[in-house]
Structure formats: C-alpha cells, structure tokens
Amino acid sequence: MHDATVDRVADETSPVRSGALADLPWTTLRRVVLRGGHAIPRLEDVLDTVTVPIMLEIKAPAATDLVVAALRGREIDWELSRVSSFRAEAVARVKELAPHLPVAPISDTVDDDYWALLDELDAASVSTVHWSSVPAAVVDRAHASGRTVITGGLGEAAMAAAQAAGVDGFCTDDPRIVAGRR
Incomplete structure (x- = not known):
C-alpha cells in the first residue's frame, strides 16, 4: 500500500479502520475492508x-x-x-x-x-x-x-x-x- 496507515483507505464499514501498517500483524490487516469492498492483498x-x-x-x-x-x-x-x-x-x-x-x-x-x-x-x-x-x-x-x-x-x-x-x-x-x- 502507498499509505503508511489504513486510515484513509479503509471503508467506513471495515472492522479495522485505523492503524499503522508497520504495527498491524497480517491477522489484523487481512480484516481491513478497503473502499469499494476490496481486501488488502499480500x-x-x-x-x-x-x-x-x-x-x-x-x-x-x-x-x-x-x-x-x-x-x-x-x-x-x-x-x-x-x-x-x-x-x-x-x-x-x-x-x-x-x-x-x-x-x-x-x-x-x-x-x-x-x-x-x-x-x-x-x-x-x-x-x-x-x-x-x-x-x-x-x-x-x-x-x-x-x-x-x-x-x-x-x-x-x-x-x-x-x-x-x-x-x-x-x-x-x-x-x-x-x-x-x-
């Protein structure tokens, strides 16, 4: 991802809507719902x-x-x-x-x-x-x-x-x- 955090790109319905990418484990990142309903890919x-x-x-x-x-x-x-x-x-x-x-x-x-x-x-x-x-x-x-x-x-x-x-x-x-x- 380009951003350092998920704050700007997470959908308002996402169970995870904030946090620094470097601090979030994959188990948390994979639960982020991006705008448009997409997930963060590996x-x-x-x-x-x-x-x-x-x-x-x-x-x-x-x-x-x-x-x-x-x-x-x-x-x-x-x-x-x-x-x-x-x-x-x-x-x-x-x-x-x-x-x-x-x-x-x-x-x-x-x-x-x-x-x-x-x-x-x-x-x-x-x-x-x-x-x-x-x-x-x-x-x-x-x-x-x-x-x-x-x-x-x-x-x-x-x-x-x-x-x-x-x-x-x-x-x-x-x-x-x-x-x-x-």
Whole structure:
C-alpha cells in the first residue's frame, strides 16, 4: 500500500479502520475492508496476478528480505519493472541479495549525491517524486548513462509534457492516468 496507515483507505464499514501498517500483524490487516469492498492483498497475491510492469516500492527496510524472497522465481518484465525505495539501505540490500534486480532509489531531488548513489547501486533508473525535479539535463544524463527516468506527481497535462521530454515511466496511485500510454 502507498499509505503508511489504513486510515484513509479503509471503508467506513471495515472492522479495522485505523492503524499503522508497520504495527498491524497480517491477522489484523487481512480484516481491513478497503473502499469499494476490496481486501488488502499480500505481495505474493499481487505478483501472482499482475501482468504489467511494476514499480515495487519498499516502505520499510526491515521488509526487504521478504520482498526479495517473494520476487524469486517470478516471471516479471524486468526490462520495465523496478524495485524502489526512498531508503537507500533498502535498495542496497536488494542489490546485495539479488544483484540482477533492477533498482530505482527514489529521491525528492537529483543532485551529485543522488548520482553517486545511482552509480554505487548500479541503479537502472532515476526515480523522482515530482516531475518538477526532472529538467531536461537530468533526462539527458540518465539516458547517456543507460538509465531510464521514472517520476510521479503528474496529472494528465504534466504527464504529456514529461513524456515529450523523454521521461520513460510514471508512478501513480490511479492507473487510469497512465492507461494506454507506452
């Protein structure tokens, strides 16, 4: 889930309507009813059903080993999919456990320290929170180094501009925004 808690996404009829994901055991999380009547899926369930490239964000570094274990043996389009995190230690652990997995550390800014991190981790992509932090020079440098550029924080108009500028991928919690884009 994108949120750190179930508070915003739990349906008003859910027997569990609040709590931090990191603090709730699976026996509690599986009882959460999301808006629209859906349940919270386990990562394995998502991986069993997904047929499109994924951007799998590790929110809690302590979960990294479990995430990598869940990915082992799966047929996933790794040319377009990425394992990402705002936490450099989580991305570094992914590379330690599974060097073949393409990673994309997420950052608010693209500065010299971020470029050094990308090199250190042999990252496949530049990944930023907002399109505003991806000027043309960032796209050019990423592409020149063999990396793709992935960003979020886009509405329809900004996504078209970002795509025209060479951004390769988009993250959103509303897949209707990216439907039909390639």
